[in-house]
Amino acid sequence: MSAPAPILRMSGIGKQFPGVQALDGVDFRLLPGEIHALIGENGAGKSTLIKVLTGVHDIDAGEIELAGRKVVFASPLAAQQAGISTVYQEINLCANLPVAENIFIGREPRRLGRIHWKEMRRRAAELLTRLEIDIDVSAPLSSYSLAVQQMVAIARAVDIDARVLILDEPTSSLDAGEVAQLFRVMRRLRDEGIAILFVSHFLDQLYEISDRMTILRNGRLVGEYLTAELPQVELVAKMIGRELADLERLEGRPYAGEGKSAPLLEARGLGRAGMIEPFTLGIGEGEVVGLAGLLGSGRTEIARLLFGADHAGQGSVWIDGEQVGLRSPRAAVRHRIAFCPENRRAEGLIPGLTVRENLILALQAARGWTRPIPRSKQEELVEKYITALNIRPADPDQVIKNLSGGNQQKVMLARWLILQPRLLILDEPTRGIDVGAKAEIQRLVTELSDGGMAVLFISAELEEVLRLSHRVGVLRDRRLIAELDNDDDLTTGDLMETIASGAAS
Amino acid sequence: MSALLRHRLFWPGVVLAGLLLLNVLMTRNFLAIEIKDGHLYGSLVDIARFGAPLILVALGMTLVIATGGIDLSVGSVVAIAGALACLRIGDLNDQNSVGGVLAAVGISLGLAVLLGGWNGFLVAGAGIQPIIATLILMVAGRGLAQLISDGQIITINSGPYKLIGGGYWLTLPFGIIVVLVVLALTAFLTRRLALGLLIEAVGGNAEASRLSGIRARGLLVTVYAFCGLCAGIAGLMISSNVSSADGNNAGLWIELDAILAVVIGGTSLAGGRFSLGGTVLGALIIQTLTTTIYSIGVPPETTLLFKALVVTVVCLLQSPAFRAKVFHRRRRPSASSTASEGKVKVPA
Ligand SMILES: Nc1ncnc2c1ncn2[C@@H]1O[C@H](COP(=O)(O)OP(=O)(O)OP(=O)(O)O)[C@@H](O)[C@H]1O
Ligand SMILES: [Mg+2]
Numbered sequence: 093m094s095a096p097a098p099i100l101r102m103s104g105i106g107k108q109f110p111g112v113q114a115l116d117g118v119d120f121r122l123l124p125g126e127i128h129a130l131i132g133e134n135g136a137g138k139s140t141l142i143k144v145l146t147g148v149h150d151i152d153a154g155e156i157e158l159a160g161r162k163v164v165f166a167s168p169l170a171a172q173q174a175g176i177s178t179v180y181q182e183i184n185l186c187a188n189l190p191v192a193e194n195i196f197i198g199r200e201p202r203r204l205g206r207i208h209w210k211e212m213r214r215r216a217a218e219l220l221t222r223l224e225i226d227i228d229v230s231a232p233l234s235s236y237s238l239a240v241q242q243m244v245a246i247a248r249a250v251d252i253d254a255r256v257l258i259l260d261e262p263t264s265s266l267d268a269g270e271v272a273q274l275f276r277v278m279r280r281l282r283d284e285g286i287a288i289l290f291v292s293h294f295l296d297q298l299y300e301i302s303d304r305m306t307i308l309r310n311g312r313l314v315g316e317y318l319t320a321e322l323p324q325v326e327l328v329a330k331m332i333g334r335e336l337a338d339l340e341r342l343e344g345r346p347y348a349g350e351g352k353s354a355p356l357l358e359a360r361g362l363g364r365a366g367m368i369e370p371f372t373l374g375i376g377e378g379e380v381v382g383l384a385g386l387l388g389s390g391r392t393e394i395a396r397l398l399f400g401a402d403h404a405g406q407g408s409v410w411i412d413g414e415q416v417g418l419r420s421p422r423a424a425v426r427h428r429i430a431f432c433p434e435n436r437r438a439e440g441l442i443p444g445l446t447v448r449e450n451l452i453l454a455l456q457a458a459r460g461w462t463r464p465i466p467r468s469k470q471e472e473l474v475e476k477y478i479t480a481l482n483i484r485p486a487d488p489d490q491v492i493k494n495l496s497g498g499n500q501q502k503v504m505l506a507r508w509l510i511l512q513p514r515l516l517i518l519d520e521p522t523r524g525i526d527v528g529a530k531a532e533i534q535r536l537v538t539e540l541s542d543g544g545m546a547v548l549f550i551s552a553e554l555e556e557v558l559r560l561s562h563r564v565g566v567l568r569d570r571r572l573i574a575e576l577d578n579d580d581d582l583t584t585g586d587l588m589e590t591i592a593s594g595a596a597s
Numbered sequence: 598m599s600a601l602l603r604h605r606l607f608w609p610g611v612v613l614a615g616l617l618l619l620n621v622l623m624t625r626n627f628l629a630i631e632i633k634d635g636h637l638y639g640s641l642v643d644i645a646r647f648g649a650p651l652i653l654v655a656l657g658m659t660l661v662i663a664t665g666g667i668d669l670s671v672g673s674v675v676a677i678a679g680a681l682a683c684l685r686i687g688d689l690n691d692q693n694s695v696g697g698v699l700a701a702v703g704i705s706l707g708l709a710v711l712l713g714g715w716n717g718f719l720v721a722g723a724g725i726q727p728i729i730a731t732l733i734l735m736v737a738g739r740g741l742a743q744l745i746s747d748g749q750i751i752t753i754n755s756g757p758y759k760l761i762g763g764g765y766w767l768t769l770p771f772g773i774i775v776v777l778v779v780l781a782l783t784a785f786l787t788r789r790l791a792l793g794l795l796i797e798a799v800g801g802n803a804e805a806s807r808l809s810g811i812r813a814r815g816l817l818v819t820v821y822a823f824c825g826l827c828a829g830i831a832g833l834m835i836s837s838n839v840s841s842a843d844g845n846n847a848g849l850w851i852e853l854d855a856i857l858a859v860v861i862g863g864t865s866l867a868g869g870r871f872s873l874g875g876t877v878l879g880a881l882i883i884q885t886l887t888t889t890i891y892s893i894g895v896p897p898e899t900t901l902l903f904k905a906l907v908v909t910v911v912c913l914l915q916s917p918a919f920r921a922k923v924f925h926r927r928r929r930p931s932a933s934s935t936a937s938e939g940k941v942k943v944p945a
Contacts, residue, residue: 399808401807401808420807420812421807421808421809421810422810422811422812424810425810431808433808438802438804438805439804439805439808440805440808441802441805442797442798442801442802442805442806442869443801443802443869444797444801444869444870445794445797445798445801445869445870449794449797449798453794453798453806453809453811454809454810456791456794456795457795457798457806457809457810457811457812458810459791460791461790461791461792461794461795461816462790462791463790463791464789464790464791465791507809
């Protein structure tokens, strides 16, 4: 089969931000009827390439051709009208508007010139049902989890009559079921001849869905490959510029804390109506407890209760054998509990502040405004964590909204590590983080727990949960249904089975 | 050079310089400053002196706006503080007793703090939108001021009280000294201590701040109370300057000038980053504008229009999008393939 002419061709693309050459002479092409993966480390320039293509940023150098005609888009709207439909990495929907309006914003179905609300709601529900999302489309978007919001953004994008569909890390907060559903839709669209650009840090997903890959490193093109011809090891080597030796090293975690008298923290019958049914869970010093379950099963809700982000309606929390009241995050921080939330844009980042300010925020809040952290101390801390987590660009005074998604995530993590908490609650900490950095963070979690820190680890990736945890709590329908010791024979299969059957094994 | 051009105080600075230049051309000896009887005199000194109340109100407003809020009630607080102080002083046996005046000043500033704290409570405790929460006091406060002054203009004759708005100390107008002290104190609290960072965090993302362990509620009440205090001091200055309190007209529309000053100074109404220096610059621009209107003899019926024009120019100069359009006519080829009418910049 001879390759058809590319629908999209970008050549010699250059883009400079103050102090950063984000893209440098990048060539890229997209064929109709293919799923093309764009791959690279955090900060490699993937999102920037997408943004210069769709008119979010101007380009400094290079040309873009769409269906053989030279184009420059003045705005994302112009790109959309030319047939390029995009889901950006940071979902830009209006959280306070209903789901249906978010899907049809700018292209509302009309009757006699007026918006036909009923029709809009009907079509929105239909569209989401096809993605197997069953929600009330007249409720505000903000009332749903990040995953649902992401699916809504995708639903909107696939409904737009487009020749090119761009998905920047659409799967970062989805679990296996939604991902499978999304892939079904993507394959159908591909077979209809639509060209799809797909970004993800999940190598398995890339190999499952993509036909072709383009790899970027430090804003430069490494090359374009057929997925079938590029083994995974080689892909990783090309992406990070060296071999990734010890990624899979952290298997099986024997836990020496057996027989300990009292756990560091224990939740007894803790619950909140409508959020999570009462559960009892203990975490010991140096122990990593994983939480597994589908989206909406109550993982995040447990984390929020333990951090005082939401008020528990019933039950109690005990720390070091004493009952404590966790009325607010502030109270939790005083007990040296830290919580890195999953939705970094809504719940983590202060977008207009610098990397330094974002990093020290929790520590400063804990000290109170009357005791500023001395400048030299700030510099020392920031420097230490920028190096430890390899945050790039390593410029403490860069405004954080200018960092790539993965690097923002690392800053969020560092904000809490600085506090040296006794219990660290991590909700999807490796979201949007590249394979190299992910291994780093996993190693970090192991080290911290070896040093005595208790960790509650939440992830949609069961492999990751299994790799890091000593014990795994399984959730289903907002109930903690089982607690499994992570001995040598526990597999992801067992976890899935437990989740599916709803019974303890 | 380009760093200077990009500095956020560059364009307001240019406008202020332009206004001053206009005055130099129109008025003889505009820049002259002299010392008469140990007092500093001159047009520039007058601008700073008459601008003092606005600068104070704008400083408090800056912090409120940085938290993502707004305070419409400052004008009413100005009136209340002035009225209460004058009422108390009027009741004194000896209006020149320093102790009595201090007590009056203390009580009215205390009330101003309380009123500000009330705003903060409505916003942070009851979760009412700032614009509505402070609108309540904006309307009710005028009534309260009239109640205090019994619907009359209270006139007093008190030497110590006159000092606040009309007096001199160490050759400087006392009002300017007060502004300098409040400014230094605010700068110290926000920039040397960590108050500024926490305010900017709450204004930038309230939920994320809460989850970082910031006690946003207490912080908001403090900031609104501080804004009330600033308005209270301004109210004392205004009433002291004319030795009377007018519950109806004192501080009328000052909230709008203060908000303008803040915005001209480069603090976003959306909250987050704020600039105290910018606010002072903004307030000085507005005050200079008022002076200019008199000195170049703009006909009274067009003064508002003239003022609006200058403010529009500053705001446009402050907008990066506008500057990009006007100053370097885009190198972007016009061949924006399909729809170029959709010039909507969607934030990514
Ligand atoms: N608006 C901006 N201002 C300044 N620098 C920016 C801006 N946007 C991106 N950058 C920089 O450009 C580089 C590329 O960022 P980009 O977001 O394209 O990375 P990415 O490949 O999408 O990474 P990730 O996997 O983390 O999402 C980074 O160094 C980033 O800090
Ligand atoms: Mg990205």
